[in-house]
Amino acid sequence: MTAAAYHDEYPSQANSYLRDGHSLWSWLASTDHKRIAILYAISITLFFFVGAVAIAIVRVELVNPNGQFISDDTYNKLFTLHGIVMVWFFLIPSIPNTFGNFLLPLMIGAPDVAFPRLNLFSWYLNIAGGLFTLYAVVAGGVDTGWTFYTPFSTMFSNSHVLAAAAGVFVAGFGSIATGVNFIVTVHMLRTRGMIWFRLPLFVWSLYATSLVLVLATPVLAVTLLLVIAERWFGFPIFDPTHGGDPLLFQHLFWFYSHPAVYIMILPAMGVVTEVITCFARRRVFGYTFMVYAMVAIAGIGFFVWGHHMFVSGQSPYASLIFSFLSFVVAVPSAIKVCNWTATLYRGQITFEAPMLYALGFIGLFTVGGLTGLFLASIPIDVQVHDTYFVVAHFHYIMVGGSVSAFFAALHFWWPKITGKLYDEAWARFAAILMFFGFNFTFFPQFLLGYLGNPRRYHVYPPEFQVYHVMSSTGASVLAAAYLLPPIYLIWSLLYGKRSGDNPWGATGLEWTTQSPPPTHNFLAPPSIETGPYEYHEKGEAPEAGLRLPHPAQSEPR
């Protein structure tokens, strides 16, 4: 290609994706992965606050052991709303569909995902599902918990189970489509030189997540269809009075819902890896082991569902196998924690807000992982199953882990997405407040759980009150911390300084293009010759005060 032809084909400057049309329609009908990411960001933020308000009422209610101002039914409906909305309309789409959508093509040097229109369709499916669910709330609510256990959900509940199940069913197809889209994108659209073991670990995490999405979500769809069939048509599947099996539901449900935990945490691991390596100015310690660990988590994660059923009446011998496999799935997570810690070794560490969130993630994820070992132990699980211990454990993973990583990603890639800088002091303050608020809220719940306070209890024995008061106090700190980022980020959007293309001096293809990126991401297809984290020469650790080498990405040829 001659130089002249090159310049004809690839202009040297292009409009950012944000300037590519300003009408509402230009957003709602956009097939640009970056605009779709923004659509997801807006919708999941709204859902997050719906779920948060529901649980805020619950936490206020729980200050008094006899309840205060809502009925038993309302209480059950509120925590169900919190669970359904947070799991399916915030956590599962959170990192993959916002940052994954925005960054996957940028990180592998592609102009878009493989199926841009399918990508937009996924968002509409997610929104349609969300609206079904919100309809269920407006119409009177659902009281089965997010787990829809049968035969309660199919035979006995008098609430709007059908609408909620239909909502989750529809949203599930959005998940599947996104998974297929990401897998094909990684396989087909990697740019020149981007071999598999040069992929950034965030891309690997999205790839592993997509495999789980594609393989597990259809099982959820089938399960919900069976619930709908029994509830609507009286088709006896789970009803024991007609030869059905109520435990069958739990096997099917957890066959999806345990891997779903990994859908929530794998992308978070990817984000944290990108952030730590950048702010430690170190190559990731053990890149290949990080890849294998993520693939192992995605794979083994399919074989541990029975640990949700130790007291359900399943065979005790099956429980022993599931207990063993649940310990095994902890090994790759342990490897990752060790690698993140080792990446800091001999680094040049700075503590910008994304790094604070990432360091907080490691601590909280470690606590969440270790308490997972308690739950994998059958005798301990017998005591703490369906108590606050379980609630605390999965919030350490999903909120302490995934939501911390979500905020790490939000701050880390904010300059890339918007082209603006946020206020560092406020961001650090929010990160620290969130960390402490989170621990104040959930740590007491471990103690509460082992003491025997069941979850989903509107009223509880008075001796547990002291821990509930602590937890609710912590929750108000946490709520305050969550309200800060929307304020200073909107301020940054309006009045923030321009960030430049690469404010962190990070490696990775996404930092080589403009901020915000042009509509088709790169002015010319990039090509690379090195791994993703070239912060220094192999085998070296740059000394203090040295100018750090610039990202070793080659210029487009």
Add this chain to the structure above:
Amino acid sequence: MTRLTFFPVQASTEAPHTDFIYFGLIVFSMAVSLIVVGLLIAFAIRYRRSAGTRRGALPEWIERDFEIGWTSAAFFLFLFAAFWTGATRLSALTPPSEAMEIHIVAKQWMWKTQHPSGAREINALHVPVGEPVRLAMTSEDVIHSFFVPAFRIKQDVLPGRYTRAWFNATQVGSYHLLCTQLCGTEHARMVGDIVVMSRADFGQWLVSQPHADDVVREGQALFASLGCSACHDGASKVRAPRLEALYGRPVDLADGSRIVMDDSFIREMILRPSSHVVRGYDAIMPSYSGLVGDEELLRLSAFIRSLGQAEHGDRG
């Protein structure tokens, strides 16, 4: 608000075992957390950008050796933990054979309990201290869960089948019985008391209960009134299996398989007799589905079991 407590009371033989594992895991977790958080803080301070610490080169072989090291360390540690915690549970699976059996029927939102003597309670269960107690549990509607934190036991209670649990109380007192499976509106109010009494007090309490036939007698009465005895009695003209000394033994089925005669099998045969045909007999038994309730099924089981325990069934 009462004072801060960190651990529930230990009131059963199982509790110290569970707590021992709990403490073991706490010590392990604290050690791991201290190492991880300690290293994070140490590295964060020592290798902050403004620090003049010498970094030095980091040879490449370190990476692979460390990875193999902590992967195998984690794997063997977890393997040991899985074995240790699993093995403890195995020995707790089977209740002692002399355990007294309590029948429990759960419904929205109530626990109904019945003693071998026939005494019935609602949302309460009185038991003697130091005596193993076996629970045979079923539900009339949705799934519930029988949880006594002080005993460290929990077992879901399912409609349409029996689940079992057992405990041996070690301390006199009154303990929470809680439902831990979301079962509807008043889930949080489906609670009761397990009252552990000295043997003498328990004996007095039992005597003072409104008089009722014991469970076996109630079962025997049902056996007659439902017409079971018309066929399953030796003197009957209809050929049906006699039930003496059958409980707990394997039964040969017409399809060549074998099945152990237990509460679940008895229930299955009463409600859906055509599901299993015993070898050598015709499938002529009618279904009693809809005619007998969960509590009655438990009484019939108790009666049939009593036939097995006696050397020569006393059929009156």
